Amino acid sequence: MNSTDSPLVVYSRESEILDYFGKCEACGYPARATATTEMLAGGGVRTAVVAACSLPCGWTGRVPLTTMTGRVRR
Ligand SMILES: [Zn+2]
Numbered sequence: 001m002n003s004t005d006s007p008l009v010v011y012s013r014e015s016e017i018l019d020y021f022g023k024c025e026a027c028g029y030p031a032r033a034t035a036t037t038e039m040l041a042g043g044g045v046r047t048a049v050v051a052a053c054s055l056p057c058g059w060t061g062r063v064p065l066t067t068m069t070g071r072v073r074r
Helices: none
Strands: 009-017 031-040 045-053 060-062
Touching: none
Parallel strands: none
Antiparallel strands: 009 031, 031 045, 045 060
8 A cells, every 4th residue: 555645535526517617728728627525534625626628638737626606715
């Protein structure tokens, strides 16, 4: 087993973000994004958003969660 600094993930779920409106950082075309929600041992939850270009330019990247509905609560 690899040992990393990451906490143990007990559950993870991927879902496509339908109202994502970010752009590909390589070619500027609208990108698609998928959110991965991970529940961690100990009770934490974290969400990672990975965007991928809709064109086959191959770009993918981690992005901040940015949607039209903007359910941002801090
Ligand atoms: Zn692209």
